[in-house]
Amino acid sequence: MNPVAPRVLLPSAATKGEIFKVKSIINHQMETGLRHDAQGRVIPRKIIHKFVCRYGGAEVFSVDLHEAISANPFIEFYLRATESGRLEFIWEEDGGGVYRLEHQLAVA
Amino acid sequence: MGLSRRDVFRAGGAALASALFSPASARAQDEAVQLVERLTGRKPTVSDRLHLVMPAVFPTGYTVPMDLDIDSPMTEDDHVKRIRVFAPQNPLIEVASFNFVPQRSIARVSTRIRLAEPQYVLAVAEMSDGTLLMTKTFVDVATNGCI
Numbered sequence: 681m682n683p684v685a686p687r688v689l690l691p692s693a694a695t696k697g698e699i700f701k702v703k704s705i706i707n708h709q710m711e712t713g714l715r716h717d718a719q720g721r722v723i724p725r726k727i728i729h730k731f732v733c734r735y736g737g738a739e740v741f742s743v744d745l746h747e748a749i750s751a752n753p754f755i756e757f758y759l760r761a762t763e764s765g766r767l768e769f770i771w772e773e774d775g776g777g778v779y780r781l782e783h784q785l786a787v788a
Numbered sequence: 789m790g791l792s793r794r795d796v797f798r799a800g801g802a803a804l805a806s807a808l809f810s811p812a813s814a815r816a817q818d819e820a821v822q823l824v825e826r827l828t829g830r831k832p833t834v835s836d837r838l839h840l841v842m843p844a845v846f847p848t849g850y851t852v853p854m855d856l857d858i859d860s861p862m863t864e865d866d867h868v869k870r871i872r873v874f875a876p877q878n879p880l881i882e883v884a885s886f887n888f889v890p891q892r893s894i895a896r897v898s899t900r901i902r903l904a905e906p907q908y909v910l911a912v913a914e915m916s917d918g919t920l921l922m923t924k925t926f927v928d929v930a931t932n933g934c935i
Contacts, residue, residue, distance in 0.1 A: 685866060702933065738889075738892070740889045740893050741889065741893040743887070744884060744885040746880060747934075748875055748878050748882070748932075749883065749902070750850060750852075754899055756897065756899070757893065757895050757896070757897045757898075758893065759894075761891055780839065
């Protein structure tokens with residue numbers, strides 16, 4: 681099984697007040713919750729059900745994802761550069777998996 | 789010049805066509821509004837401030853691109869709190885819910901979604917003043933994107 685691979689793409693520097701784009705994607709082994717194993721038991725659903733972006737410790741954007749989001753969820757969104765600081769990206773998977781990335785942004 | 793039988797038929801045909809087609813699209817609009825009201829408990833207003841951009845035709849239902857953009861100043865007084873997306877003909881109709889923060893994020897997002905069959909995709913925006921705005925767009929997919 682491939683390891684879970686979260687990735688983000690965003691600038692490292694911005695001017696104050698600027699709107700910048702964030703691209704995010706996470707590759708993981710999903711289960712739809714609709715399949716059965718050889719014994720006829722349902723294989724439990726395992727999707728990314730929550731994505732959160734925090735900026736300087738405050739939540740600035742989040743998504744609740746359901747089954748109709750394509751495999752390996754890709755989300756592109758936009759933030760306002762307010763201050764230099766740390767952005768955190770958090771993906772929550774069914775079954776308790778949590779994956780994180782961090783990114784430093786310098787605002788001048 | 790009197791009315792010919794052909795003229796009568798033509799007029800009747802036009803009336804029939806308008807009875808079949810324009811009310812049909814109005815009916816689709818009404819159904820979408822009713823569905824959103826049932827799902828959210830509130831009556832939405834159809835608004836051109838919402839821009840739900842998806843391909844009219846797409847070969848696969850597994851990864852249909854979706855762009856959402858809402859005209860909003862995103863100030864404390866006037867902002868989009870949340871956008872919910874529904875695919876009413878999917879076995880599970882709720883697609884996603886995007887949550888925004890005034891001054892920090894703007895009401896614009898792109899992702900890829902699954903569609904089980906050709907259908908109207910609905911986007912519903914919950915505004916800071918409590919109103920519910922909605923729009924819909926038709927997407928024709930060639931293959932089922934739900935396993």
